[in-house]
Amino acid sequence: MSVPSSCDVIVAGSGNAGFSAAISAAQSGARHVLLVDKCPEEWAGGNTYFTAGAYRTAHDGLLDLLPIVNNVSREQAAKIELGPYTERDFQQDLDKVCVGRSDPELAKALVSESNDAVKWLAENGIRFQLSFNRQAYEVNGKIKFWGGLSLKTEDGGKGLIADHQAAANRHGVRCLWSTALVGIAPPKRQGGDVLVTVRQGGVDHRIFTKGVILAAGGFESNSQLRSQFLGPGWDMAMVRGTPYNTGECLEMAIKSLGAQAVGNWSGCHAVAWDANANPDVGDRVASNEYTKSGYPLGLMINTEGKRFVDEGVDLRNYTYAKFGRAILHQPEQTAFQVWDAQTAKWLRSEEYREERVERITANTIEQLAEKCAARGLHDKKTFVNTIREYNEAVYAFQSENGPSGPRWDPTVRDGVSTQSASKQLALPKSNWALPLDQGPYIAVKVTCGITFTFGGLKVNPKTAQLIAASSGAPIPGVYCVGEMLGGLFYQNYPGGSGLTSGTVFGRRAGKAAARRAANPHYEDPPAVASRL
Incomplete structure (x- = not known):
């Protein structure tokens, strides 16, 4: 597929966060949404493909989840013990395992929008199931769910990516594979175009766009960066997922755009x-x-x-x-x-x-x-x-x-x-x-x-827009979601919250980028105060 010279919104990365952002942008009015990934098409899905497809979400109990799952019979439902998992429960779990270091605004968004996020995914064709095999034991004739985690996608990450690709296609999102994002130049005037450079087949192409959403993953597949940031011995860790998450987009955002690095750069999910x-x-x-x-x-x-x-x-x-x-x-x-x-x-x-x-x-x-x-x-x-x-x-x-x-x-x-x-x-x-x-x-x-790294970039929690290190101001037209977003997880994370984060902030970024594309006089909102 040829590289266009312009589009409304570009998303870099084909994992859950990237597809959530692309679909959100298209639903929010962006007419030409382009998703690029440096991997070949057979490697679509980033690390998401390798997950169990688990989503942590606040909910009101079994009856709240039954309408979006496809694997529960009436007989099974009568045996299930699955009580509410409240926003308070989710917040407490996040505070406990991340030692109270999560940015409060990011955490609030993740927790409060988790239920709506999975239901939005279900509306877009993501097939959810109760995770009987991973999150439940049958004890004394009852199927008991545990650990605040009960939802997964059909066929895990494989099924999730297949469903995301189908949804993106229905919304007219174009996907370019073996196409790496290698440069971003912010607009020189308020509401102007972002100049993006992508490399395909050794040839550089310039694309003018109103919004760029970075969803290209962390640096977990780069043994040199693992040793540099995580510490001695981490070059010996085995890579669980894609070999393409090597950190170039993180480095580009920090060095070329002046984005502020935040979060637990010595921490990871392993x-x-x-x-x-x-x-x-x-x-x-x-x-x-x-x-x-x-x-x-x-x-x-x-x-x-x-x-x-x-x-x-x-x-x-x-x-x-x-x-x-x-x-x-x-x-x-x-x-x-x-x-x-x-x-x-x-x-x-x-x-x-x-x-x-x-x-x-x-x-x-x-x-x-x-x-x-x-x-x-x-x-x-x-x-x-x-x-x-x-x-x-x-x-x-x-x-x-x-x-x-x-x-x-x-x-x-x-x-x-x-x-x-x-x-x-x-x-x-x-x-x-x-x-x-x-x-x-x-x-x-x-x-x-190793699954993914925790160090990332500072964003406006409301829009997932990148924040500049020198001024604390938003970087016009550039957003960040998924593993690249910093400040949410420290030392550890509650299982299933990574995919939920990708969708929550992917939706926010997609909406914000679409708003910018629709309004030629768009003014980027001011940065939100944060302790990061």
């Missing part, structure tokens, strides 16, 4: 990842199935035979995005996840089935240590002793509390732990602590898989 995966790029078939998030049901032990995290410190949705960092800091950046027969049956098949992962199995802990030693475990004796000491602590807890004590329940923080009056571990397991004493035993070798 998970326990299959150690046998390709280290440099995600698998477009296996996709998110290389994630290994069953650690709350068992133990994680490093190559020296020692535990290094409290696997039960919180529900998985609040720990999985930071535990990848913990694994990266272990010797050789690897660890073993371990379960026995009673806990292994609760593992999700899409992550742990034999067709997807190497399952190291044995009838005894000693045999398991021998087999793990062939795959990188250096201290078999400590490995065995770690599990034995853990079991002794669990037995002591069970003996002290008896039948009337806390009961094991994977859907809540159940308080079933290793800590009792007679025995306590230096590193506890605070919840879901069952003994590992029933063979056969299973271990899986994991490493750190």
Whole structure:
């Protein structure tokens, strides 16, 4: 497809945030919306393609969500326990996992518009489902959802991108692939055109437009920038998703446009990842199935035979995005996840089935240590002793509390732990602590898989318009959404809130860019005060 010389709005990036922005711009009156991405068409979708398609949203309970999902029968609905997840709940979760550092205006927008955002997506053909496989367990005949997260898209990120592409096509959005955004020159007068340069097939093309929306992702696929900003050892992290998120648009916005860099530049979303995966790029078939998030049901032990995290410190949705960092800091950046027969049956098949992962199995802990030693475990004796000491602590807890004590329940923080009056571990397991004493035993070798980086650019929360570092004024006609938006996540994030953020701020940016395109005398709004 030829490169046009002008358009109303250009979006750089084909992930959820980019498509949300493009569709929003078209719905808001922009007549010529162009989406460009430096990746070839077969790599469309950015990191979104590799997600499980989970959206965190405030809601009023099951009846609020049923109208937008397609996988709940009447019989199932009668068995589901899914209470309200309020805006207050969402805000508290965000404050807790991001240590109170999230920009308050960005956080307010994310939380307050989350419900409307997913319903807007549903209106545009995004197929939602209740996440039975990832976010619910059947306990005592009831399907219990947990962790404030219940929605996913049909076929995960793959289905989400397919639905976004269909919606964009219906709204007349043109997509140019293998087309990189390489330059932006803001207008010289109020309401003027932004001059954009794109590179396609080694040839540069100039495009005049009223609005540019940057949605090109972070720098997680760039090992040099990972080491520079995240710190030593991060060049060893495995890339979960697209190899095209290498940070050029971030650098261009900061150096050429003078955009203000904000947020947690040493922070990222990183998970326990299959150690046998390709280290440099995600698998477009296996996709998110290389994630290994069953650690709350068992133990994680490093190559020296020692535990290094409290696997039960919180529900998985609040720990999985930071535990990848913990694994990266272990010797050789690897660890073993371990379960026995009673806990292994609760593992999700899409992550742990034999067709997807190497399952190291044995009838005894000693045999398991021998087999793990062939795959990188250096201290078999400590490995065995770690599990034995853990079991002794669990037995002591069970003996002290008896039948009337806390009961094991994977859907809540159940308080079933290793800590009792007679025995306590230096590193506890605070919840879901069952003994590992029933063979056969299973271990899986994991490493750190990086998803996206948290450092980004400062924006006006109302419009997602970029803010200049030198003046604090908005940069005319330039907006920023998705992973490039800084100031929202710090150290960690509540699972599912990344996609929700992409849609919330993508919609705002699309509307603002369309307004600018429709009004030749448009004046950019002043910057919103922020503590960032």
